[in-house]
């Protein structure tokens with residue numbers, strides 16, 4: 001397989017069933033108990049900023065983005081990110097993160113937040129958020145709360161409880 005055979009496309013409703021299967025395979029039933037999942041339950045993800053990797057007309061990886069609010073701050077929550085096992089470690093995950101972050105930047109988002117492993121996301125520009133600044137709806141290891149700032153001051157505006165943006169009071 002050559003990386004030229006892999007295409008990165010904005011997510012479409014027709015991809016939903018395959019994305020669900022990829023997330024099931026990657027995270028199992030435990031995915032429903034995650035803090036990020038709880039936030040995503042609050043409303044829809046932003047399909048225009050979510051992407052799939054396609055190989056021979058099959059979805060082999062997915063990244064989703066969801067608008068969130070925390071205090072006066074607004075940002076995108078990145079995740080879930082998952083790659084089918086036979087396609088791992090050839091750069092697809094990194095590419096999807098890059099594509100999603102650049103799309104967020106073009107959409108005018110101030111920051112992209114995620115819960116994930118710093119050794120993976122650090123080289124992609126993500127940094128740890130100051131401990132205690134924001135609170136997820138379920139416990140998370142604070143060392144795994146990471147963000148990339150796209151507009152100056154956007155991360156500092158994130159404060160307190162993180163919710164789906166649709167649930168935040170208008171400011």
Ligand SMILES: CC(C)(COP(=O)(O)OP(=O)(O)OC[C@H]1O[C@@H](n2cnc3c(N)ncnc32)[C@H](O)[C@@H]1OP(=O)(O)O)[C@@H](O)C(=O)NCCC(=O)NCCS
Nearest residue numbers: 026081082083088089090091092093094115116117119120
């Ligand atoms: C994590 C995941 C998305 C990475 O996707 P991928 O396409 O395999 O990753 P890439 O090819 O971009 O990068 C591979 C590199 O990242 C490293 N890596 C993978 N997961 C990592 C992790 N959790 N922490 C640190 N490094 C990691 C690999 O060892 C590899 O290193 P190398 O380039 O030195 O060989 C994929 O393994 C996956 O779907 N995992 C299950 C779901 C998951 O954990 N998602 C992330 C939730 S935060």
